[in-house]
Amino acid sequence: MTNIAVFASGTGSNAVNLVKSFNSGNRIHVALCLTDREDIPVIEKMRELGVETIYFPRSVWKENPQAILDVLKSHDIKVIALAGFLSFIKEEIINEYEGRILNIHPSLLPAYGGKGMHGGNVHKAVIEAGETKSGATVHLVTNDLDAGPIVVQREVEVLPDDSPESLEAKVHEVEYLIFPEAVMKTVAAFNKQTPSESNTPTPPDIPKSVDDAWAETLGIPNNVPPIPNTAQTHFSSQPNNMSPTPAGPTSYSATASSMGQRSMALQSEQMPPTYLVWSIIMTILCCTIPGIVAIIFSAKVSSKYYEGDLDGSRRASRNAEIWIIVSFVLGVLSNTLYLPLALAGLF
Numbered sequence: 001m002t003n004i005a006v007f008a009s010g011t012g013s014n015a016v017n018l019v020k021s022f023n024s025g026n027r028i029h030v031a032l033c034l035t036d037r038e039d040i041p042v043i044e045k046m047r048e049l050g051v052e053t054i055y056f057p058r059s060v061w062k063e064n065p066q067a068i069l070d071v072l073k074s075h076d077i078k079v080i081a082l083a084g085f086l087s088f089i090k091e092e093i094i095n096e097y098e099g100r101i102l103n104i105h106p107s108l109l110p111a112y113g114g115k116g117m118h119g120g121n122v123h124k125a126v127i128e129a130g131e132t133k134s135g136a137t138v139h140l141v142t143n144d145l146d147a148g149p150i151v152v153q154r155e156v157e158v159l160p161d162d163s164p165e166s167l168e169a170k171v172h173e174v175e176y177l178i179f180p181e182a183v184m185k186t187v188a189a190f191n192k193q194t195p196s197e198s199n200t201p202t203p204p205d206i207p208k209s210v211d212d213a214w215a216e217t218l219g220i221p222n223n224v225p226p227i228p229n230t231a232q233t234h235f236s237s238q239p240n241n242m243s244p245t246p247a248g249p250t251s252y253s254a255t256a257s258s259m260g261q262r263s264m265a266l267q268s269e270q271m272p273p274t275y276l277v278w279s280i281i282m283t284i285l286c287c288t289i290p291g292i293v294a295i296i297f298s299a300k301v302s303s304k305y306y307e308g309d310l311d312g313s314r315r316a317s318r319n320a321e322i323w324i325i326v327s328f329v330l331g332v333l334s335n336t337l338y339l340p341l342a343l344a345g346l347f
């Protein structure tokens with residue numbers, strides 16, 4: 001389990017979406033929410049979701065980054081997600097969490113980024129400039145405002161009759177998809193760099209998938225997590241550890257449940273077929289070496305998928321398929337040649 005923190009300054013719909021995306025699974029956990037303002041909606045929302053939330057006045061963010069770092073360390077936070085956070089992050093925190101602080105920005109960076117470009121200002125500027133496309137970007141935070149490497153970016157169309165508000169709503173929709181995706185990528189990259197973490201054994205209560213079991217039997221190294229149904233568990237819209245829907249504003253309940261559905265849309269991209277059983281059959285019945293290559297690609301399909309690398313997963317699936325065919329063709333050819341020779345008594 002990798003703990004992450006969200007920092008937020010306002011409504012917090014992205015923060016809520018991250019909690020709903022991750023906290024019912026067993027890979028990533030939003031363990032902490034830090035804010036720089038009192039009396040903002042995100043505080044109540046996070047508390048209702050059971051996420052510890054701490055307010056630090058702006059003076060602390062400015063002058064005492066060590067206090068922030070201490071809290072992050074005490075909660076074993078590995079990755080930070082800035083979800084509409086308006087204070088500057090001090091260099092000390094950026095250095096300590098280098099490559100592990102993500103920010104979501106409501107434009108296609110580098111366009112419409114930098115000083116003054118936040119919230120409604122961005123959408124107003126996009127519409128005034130007559131753009132036909134806008135979007136959202138998740139990038140790594142560096143000491144230069146809105147200028148860190150882009151992790152995920154997605155476009156939305158700007159229609160002639162769009163207002164800043166309608167554009168904002170469209171951009172929010174894609175934000176709910178790309179932010180969890182970027183968090184997964186960053187956590188996967190971090191865990192790869194710290195093998196002791198990524199090798200954490202799968203908890204015993206999680207059933208082994210067929211692929212895991214086969215890979216283990218065949219002695220193929222495989223630290224892949226269990227395969228769907230867990231897509232549902234991992235991105236459930238009704239996390240087990242959530243407190244019941246609050247008696248608070250109705251609009252909040254509605255938003256939360258629709259966001260849960262959007263989070264699930266991320267996982268609705270099905271994992272490509274692994275073809276593992278076919279690979280094994282080919283290894284046994286046809287040509288062994290290409291069959292084994294097919295098995296290796298099969299194991300990669302699910303590991304790439306759970307790293308958030310859907311393209312890599314698709315490539316591995318296609319490669320497994322190709323090597324199954326190669327194994328089959330070579331198997332048929334060699335048997336076809338061998339049989340007449342055997343019958344002729346040459347072997």
Ligand code: GRF
Binds near residue numbers: 119
């Ligand atoms: C989002 O549009 C995000 O891109 C920007 O601030 C907004 C926060 O919205 N950085 P919310 O508080 O998550 O609803």
